[in-house]
Amino acid sequence: MRLALLALGAFLALPALVPTARAQVMDPEPLPKMRWSFDGPFGTFDRAAEQRGLQVWQEVCSNCHSMKEAYYRNLTGIGLSADQVKAFAAGITITGGATDDSGQPIDRPALPADHFRTPFANEKAARAANNGALPPDHSLIEKAREGGATYIAALLEGYRDPPAGMKMGDGMNYNIAFEGRQIAMAQPLHDGQVTYSDGTPATVEQMSRDVATFLTYMANPEMEQRKRMGVRIVLFLAGMTVVTYAVKRKIWSDVH
Amino acid sequence: MAGLHQSDFKNPVLNWFDSRMPILTMMQKEYGTFPTPKNFNYFWNFGALAMINLVIMIATGIFLAMNYTAHTSMAFDSVERIMRDVNYGWLLRYVHANGASMFFIVTYIHIFRALYYGSYKAPRELLFMLGVVILLLMMATAFMGYVLPWGQMSYWGATVITNLFSAIPVVGESIVTWLWGGFSVDNPTLNRFFSLHYLLPFMITGVVFLHIVALHITGSNNPLGIDVKTPQDTIPFHPYYTIKDSVGICVFLLVFAIVVFFAPNYMGHPDNYIPANPLSTPAEIVPEWYFLPFYAILRSVPSKLGGVSLMFGAIAVLFVLPWLDTSPVRSARFRPIYRQLIWVLVLALFVLGFVGAHRPEGIWVVLGRVATAYYFLHFLVLLPLLGKIEKPLPLPESISSPVLPRGPGGGGGPMPHGATAKPMEKI
Amino acid sequence: MSITSSDAIPLAPGHAGDATTTKRDFLKLVAAAGAAIGVGAIVWPLVDSMNPAGDVLALSSVDVDLKSITEGMGITTVWRGKPIFVRHRTADEIKTVEAVPLNQLIEPASDQSRIKDGHAQWIILIGICTHLGCIPLGNKPTDPRGEWGGWFCPCHGSQYDVSGRVRHGPAPANLALPPYAFESDTKIKIG
Numbered sequence: 001m002r003l004a005l006l007a008l009g010a011f012l013a014l015p016a017l018v019p020t021a022r023a024q025v026m027d028p029e030p031l032p033k034m035r036w037s038f039d040g041p042f043g044t045f046d047r048a049a050e051q052r053g054l055q056v057w058q059e060v061c062s063n064c065h066s067m068k069e070a071y072y073r074n075l076t077g078i079g080l081s082a083d084q085v086k087a088f089a090a091g092i093t094i095t096g097g098a099t100d101d102s103g104q105p106i107d108r109p110a111l112p113a114d115h116f117r118t119p120f121a122n123e124k125a126a127r128a129a130n131n132g133a134l135p136p137d138h139s140l141i142e143k144a145r146e147g148g149a150t151y152i153a154a155l156l157e158g159y160r161d162p163p164a165g166m167k168m169g170d171g172m173n174y175n176i177a178f179e180g181r182q183i184a185m186a187q188p189l190h191d192g193q194v195t196y197s198d199g200t201p202a203t204v205e206q207m208s209r210d211v212a213t214f215l216t217y218m219a220n221p222e223m224e225q226r227k228r229m230g231v232r233i234v235l236f237l238a239g240m241t242v243v244t245y246a247v248k249r250k251i252w253s254d255v256h
Numbered sequence: 257m258a259g260l261h262q263s264d265f266k267n268p269v270l271n272w273f274d275s276r277m278p279i280l281t282m283m284q285k286e287y288g289t290f291p292t293p294k295n296f297n298y299f300w301n302f303g304a305l306a307m308i309n310l311v312i313m314i315a316t317g318i319f320l321a322m323n324y325t326a327h328t329s330m331a332f333d334s335v336e337r338i339m340r341d342v343n344y345g346w347l348l349r350y351v352h353a354n355g356a357s358m359f360f361i362v363t364y365i366h367i368f369r370a371l372y373y374g375s376y377k378a379p380r381e382l383l384f385m386l387g388v389v390i391l392l393l394m395m396a397t398a399f400m401g402y403v404l405p406w407g408q409m410s411y412w413g414a415t416v417i418t419n420l421f422s423a424i425p426v427v428g429e430s431i432v433t434w435l436w437g438g439f440s441v442d443n444p445t446l447n448r449f450f451s452l453h454y455l456l457p458f459m460i461t462g463v464v465f466l467h468i469v470a471l472h473i474t475g476s477n478n479p480l481g482i483d484v485k486t487p488q489d490t491i492p493f494h495p496y497y498t499i500k501d502s503v504g505i506c507v508f509l510l511v512f513a514i515v516v517f518f519a520p521n522y523m524g525h526p527d528n529y530i531p532a533n534p535l536s537t538p539a540e541i542v543p544e545w546y547f548l549p550f551y552a553i554l555r556s557v558p559s560k561l562g563g564v565s566l567m568f569g570a571i572a573v574l575f576v577l578p579w580l581d582t583s584p585v586r587s588a589r590f591r592p593i594y595r596q597l598i599w600v601l602v603l604a605l606f607v608l609g610f611v612g613a614h615r616p617e618g619i620w621v622v623l624g625r626v627a628t629a630y631y632f633l634h635f636l637v638l639l640p641l642l643g644k645i646e647k648p649l650p651l652p653e654s655i656s657s658p659v660l661p662r663g664p665g666g667g668g669g670p671m672p673h674g675a676t677a678k679p680m681e682k683i
Numbered sequence: 684m685s686i687t688s689s690d691a692i693p694l695a696p697g698h699a700g701d702a703t704t705t706k707r708d709f710l711k712l713v714a715a716a717g718a719a720i721g722v723g724a725i726v727w728p729l730v731d732s733m734n735p736a737g738d739v740l741a742l743s744s745v746d747v748d749l750k751s752i753t754e755g756m757g758i759t760t761v762w763r764g765k766p767i768f769v770r771h772r773t774a775d776e777i778k779t780v781e782a783v784p785l786n787q788l789i790e791p792a793s794d795q796s797r798i799k800d801g802h803a804q805w806i807i808l809i810g811i812c813t814h815l816g817c818i819p820l821g822n823k824p825t826d827p828r829g830e831w832g833g834w835f836c837p838c839h840g841s842q843y844d845v846s847g848r849v850r851h852g853p854a855p856a857n858l859a860l861p862p863y864a865f866e867s868d869t870k871i872k873i874g
Contacts, residue, residue, distance in 0.1 A: 041518050068333075069340065070340075112741065136530075140529040140530075144526050144529035146526050226520075227517060230513065230514075233517065234513050236720075236721070236724075237721075239717070240714070241503065244499070244503045245503050247502075247711055248499045248500055251495050251496060251499050252496060255294055316729070319733070340737065341736040341737035342737075343734050344729075345736070348728065348732055502718075
């Protein structure tokens with residue numbers, strides 16, 4: 001081990017000898033610490049926050065962002081009843097999902113078995129409507145970004161006035177959480193943007209956390225079942241380890 | 257010679273079966289009464305753990321394949337359908353994805369065990385080389401499996417790794433086109449990778465079988481690295497090592513379960529939850545953690561062919577390791593200098609792992625080069641020299657009497673003849 | 684391997700006393716039972732993954748518009764991947780099937796029990812022959828409809844009447860009825 005420790009020391013000393021090459025310009029600010037109800041091995045989703053998040057997502061985000069992998073029926077997982085899901089879906093119009101008798105595509109109200117509506121017909125249409133930028137799909141956004149829910153909330157809360165002297169690209173917005181700090185999406189949430197039916201004040205922070213909770217559920221609909229199973233299985237295996245080790249000790253007791 | 261096998265089984269049904277096909281007798285001999293050194297420590301669990309892991313991977317893989325679609329337009333969505341709609345699909349996929357990582361953890365520890373206790377030395381050279389073949393097959397399988405979800409990392413990982421072959425002079429480009437079945441990584445590539453990803457585990461199973469055959473000819477090495485001399489040195493595999501392996505299996509499954517149920521994406525990369533986009537490379541592309549040291553070796557040389565050769569050389573050197581190490585003593589316990597160097601090697605590999613995870617600039621380049629240099633220095637220079645200059649500590653007389661000058665009793669143990677100690681051949 | 688363990692392997696020397704043996708056996712039993720439970724718990728998710736998935740179960744109802752089906756005509760639609768026969772029966776056909784004495788049938792069932800009250804002109808059936816799963820002919824006017832004017836299975840010659848009841852073997856049972864309801868006089872919802 002002595003030699004290994006010496007080598008470790010040498011490896012650690014090396015950085016001091018070599019100057020860092022890259023200037024750290026416009027990296028995003030480190031993510032703030034946030035606490036979530038779904039953290040930890042026993043964490044569960046906050047149903048009320050999920051449902052508020054759905055409202056924000058539907059009223060604001062869904063105008064530009066798709067959620068292709070999710071179905072309306074998945075909303076039973078955030079505490080809506082089957083009838084509520086049906087009613088929610090019925091308020092949304094799906095274009096081109098069905099045809100009339102002559103084979104022409106028609107609009108129809110969505111069903112629980114439908115995927116979430118995609119706001120733009122294709123990528124070109126999406127870019128044309130968004131200053132050339134493509135709003136990313138939201139089905140897996142929590143898993144597809146370093147930092148997950150915290151990143152989503154930090155991004156939504158991260159809009160600031162650009163520092164003096166910073167050259168912003170055309171139509172770009174300054175955001176301290178975004179890579180390069182220039183984001184094409186204009187600030188989507190403002191205080192009082194939506195009216196929550198449960199009376200919660202709709203601050204930017206509240207809406208950001210709610211929509212991040214909702215999107216975390218949408219990316220991990222299995223999470224509560226997974227953690228519940230996990231606790232049971234870990235306890236079972238821990239017990240099995242103890243029993244097996246006891247049997248091992250017994251069997252080996254006559255070996256010298 | 258034809259004729260029924262004389263089976264010792266008392267149960268008439270088992271006896272009838274065993275007389276006609278004596279696999280029960282064989283299992284009894286190889287896993288029941290098989291004389292095994294009695295001084296294994298828990299490092300000797302890892303072969304069995306790797307075996308269990310292989311079974312888990314094949315079982316979950318078969319059921320995943322029932323729901324997976326190997327087509328660029330559907331692969332990503334079909335994986336998401338598995339995660340959301342297939343009953344327990346999320347469990348199958350998380351077990352399979354994290355199972356790959358567990359497989360490499362277990363296998364790397366298994367290899368460390370072999371290096372530390374000199375399990376690669378005569379007469380176990382072939383056994384060790386078969387193990388390296390398994391490692392290579394595992395790497396190919398893991399790489400192709402990672403392509404299947406068709407996320408950003410899948411796509412760009414496939415692009416970068418297949419492009420390694422373009423470093424081969426003259427025919428490189430043609431080989432890459434042949435691998436792709438086109439002019440970029442695309443649907444033909446995905447489809448063949450799926451086919452091969454399904455095939456290779458069964459080839460691994462075959463080589464594992466050969467690995468075990470070779471093991472049961474030479475018998476296992478042990479922490480002292482000395483040969484079995486008397487029957488007192490051994491105990492039957494069952495129940496002693498079946499139960500000891502079971503303890504290890506429980507702990508292994510416990511760790512596995514904690515990862516799968518509470519941190520299933522910890523070892524993955526967020527970018528692979530973004531569908532593949534052939535027109536946009538992610539800002540940082542890194543392979544799965546178990547390839548990072550090799551990836552770092554690849555990048556430590558500023559020459560395409562040089563980097564690729566070095567990376568493959570890092571594995572190739574293991575094939576000749578039994579002949580590079582000139583010391584007649586197996587276990588590092590009795591090799592004062594080697595015992596230090598093996599930890600330096602481990603450290604170098606960890607450093608390479610961290611280097612592989614960072615952009616090759618500044619300090620990381622230097623660290624990568626130093627660690628790469630040590631890796632090859634260790635195997636190609638230090639090990640051959642060490643056999644000549646190192647003074648090994650005195651070896652114990654036998655396994656059953658490690659402290660006494662002379663062991664009780666004499667005569668050959670139940671081990672096959674080939675297990676007798678022999679000085680290593682010099683190169 | 685456990686088969687071979689108990690009788691064939693001699694234990695190492697120095698067998699412990701009775702009390703320890705009992706304790707060891709009990710521990711072994713617990714360990715073995717735990718292992719059995721563990722293997723079962725591992726196998727079940729694998730087996731269950733082959734059952735219908737969420738998206739398959741979600742697509743479970745279809746609407747059929749009856750307006751365009753004229754008297755004597757039938758159409759075939761699809762529900763859960765199975766053909767569904769929807770037939771508009773004539774008054775004569777209804778009279779004939781209602782008059783059949785039940786003791787003449789292979790699987791006795793009244794026509795009344797196979798339709799919805801007040802909608803005797805509509806028969807809705809799962810169009811799969813109860814013999815070996817072929818699709819019987821008879822929806823198109825040009826199809827053979829068999830001796831009883833209903834459906835004729837081309838595979839092995841089974842024949843059904845306009846109530847979908849089997850009248851001639853080898854099929855053992857009447858055509859099955861899907862769950863459905865009339866949403867209006869001209870529209871049904873299957874499933």
